[in-house]
Amino acid sequence: MSLITAEKLTLSQGGKTVLRNVDFCIDRGEIVTLVGPNGSGKSTLVKGLIGALTPTSGSVIRARGISIGYVPQTLQLDGFLPLTAARFLSLPQRQNSADIEAALSEAGVPGLARSQLRALSGGQFQRVLLARALLLKPDILILDEATQGLDQPGAAAFYRQIADVRERLNCAVLMVSHDLHVVMAASDRVMCLNGHVCCEGTPDVVQDAPEYRALFGTGTQGAFALYRHQHDHDHDHA
Amino acid sequence: MTTITTMLDDFLMRAALAGVGTALAAAPLGCFVVWRRMAYFGDATAHAALMGVALSLAFQGPIMLGVLATAMMMALLVQSLSGRGLAEDTLLGVLAHSALAIGLVAVSFLSGVRVDLMGYLFGDILAVSKTDLALIWAGAAAVISLMVWRWQRMLAATLNADLAQSSGISPRAEQLVLTLALALTVAVAIKAVGALLIGALLVIPPAAARPLAGTPEMMALVTAVIGVMAAIGGLGASFHLDTPTGPTMVCVAAGLFVLTSLVARMVRRG
Numbered sequence: 282m283s284l285i286t287a288e289k290l291t292l293s294q295g296g297k298t299v300l301r302n303v304d305f306c307i308d309r310g311e312i313v314t315l316v317g318p319n320g321s322g323k324s325t326l327v328k329g330l331i332g333a334l335t336p337t338s339g340s341v342i343r344a345r346g347i348s349i350g351y352v353p354q355t356l357q358l359d360g361f362l363p364l365t366a367a368r369f370l371s372l373p374q375r376q377n378s379a380d381i382e383a384a385l386s387e388a389g390v391p392g393l394a395r396s397q398l399r400a401l402s403g404g405q406f407q408r409v410l411l412a413r414a415l416l417l418k419p420d421i422l423i424l425d426e427a428t429q430g431l432d433q434p435g436a437a438a439f440y441r442q443i444a445d446v447r448e449r450l451n452c453a454v455l456m457v458s459h460d461l462h463v464v465m466a467a468s469d470r471v472m473c474l475n476g477h478v479c480c481e482g483t484p485d486v487v488q489d490a491p492e493y494r495a496l497f498g499t500g501t502q503g504a505f506a507l508y509r510h511q512h513d514h515d516h517d518h519a
Numbered sequence: 520m521t522t523i524t525t526m527l528d529d530f531l532m533r534a535a536l537a538g539v540g541t542a543l544a545a546a547p548l549g550c551f552v553v554w555r556r557m558a559y560f561g562d563a564t565a566h567a568a569l570m571g572v573a574l575s576l577a578f579q580g581p582i583m584l585g586v587l588a589t590a591m592m593m594a595l596l597v598q599s600l601s602g603r604g605l606a607e608d609t610l611l612g613v614l615a616h617s618a619l620a621i622g623l624v625a626v627s628f629l630s631g632v633r634v635d636l637m638g639y640l641f642g643d644i645l646a647v648s649k650t651d652l653a654l655i656w657a658g659a660a661a662v663i664s665l666m667v668w669r670w671q672r673m674l675a676a677t678l679n680a681d682l683a684q685s686s687g688i689s690p691r692a693e694q695l696v697l698t699l700a701l702a703l704t705v706a707v708a709i710k711a712v713g714a715l716l717i718g719a720l721l722v723i724p725p726a727a728a729r730p731l732a733g734t735p736e737m738m739a740l741v742t743a744v745i746g747v748m749a750a751i752g753g754l755g756a757s758f759h760l761d762t763p764t765g766p767t768m769v770c771v772a773a774g775l776f777v778l779t780s781l782v783a784r785m786v787r788r789g
Binding site for chain 1: 553554555556671672674675677678679680681682683684685686687688725726729732733734735737738
């Protein structure tokens, strides 16, 4: 059985229908990426899948007892809420400090446990968000534009890490992304949204689909290679 | 036992205990009011308390019960109306001031009953009876238990609704719990500080505690300490200066806020 299945899902936000008739499923070990222009319903679909939005019609079925590791687009941190990275990792489940330290190391930011979240850089912050999701021992990891604010090498490194996590935990990964070129190559399956499902399939299939090209053009071809030749060093872009 | 009973015969002791109970109830809730930017929501709920007073007097029921009911109704009303187009601050302004005005008018209709209006607006902590005291502490215990029980969930929901939802926490349910706690706190605090100053008791101590805290729990704890200091300090000051007690407590809290803000600023500059 799939971890999350949606059938003929229609979702509305603020009285407006954002997504129509979406069929979706994701299995253990799969990396599925949602792409699409702004306002195409990517984040809305994620909200529907995690239960934050009630379907207007259709259904969402989450496998019983699955743990969802959700990495939000960003966190609006109120200046009046003091929060260390360690305390954040203990939400909503209390965690012991050894596990917290391990999760931070795993996410690539060891030793940040006592830092205030507000004092972290964009890259560190994203990795702390990831560490929290990892602590939940997720069956499925959901990342909503998780590389916002990261530069290209940073984003590529982040995605490589996601691929590693998938290997180790054998979890499913659902990503929403704008970084088409980077993400496409790292995915098993891509779903292109624009108020409905435009096209879906393996990255190669989607990339050649006329619907996809109509939305994104063909200009991403060159950048598509970025991930494939494995950047593990930074370039000095003059 | 006899010593406790004798102690409670002293009106100053009763006042101090009432102040401490109120401050303790307001501390964890006040933190959430600040974190969730609900200060005006708190005000609107507190201002509705006066309608509850009028209601209780009309039906000769216990004041705290009437206040609890109207505060709860007001909080639910605000919640159901918010997010429907009208700007949030405008909506809260309309509701808070209307509630206060309606309460004042309603109380004036109660001919034949001599009503100490000032007492309900600014509190009358020196007139706290043993029954009041028992009700205040029972209410405070209820609020604190509620907050401790839901703490993790409410914190997650406050941080990010979707993040909470993904772990099976319903942000709407947590909002409702918070609303209930707020109504309870208003009912607890009406005797000590009155309808107009409950908002101050909710917001000033956490604001003063913020620079001294690194985690949410620490902030709630420091808020409680500051709240208790304001209650006892305010009571003492008002006794010596012969000033109204509720407002004096709020003044002490405000003074502590200035103090911690200055200290934080000096520490940051090194």
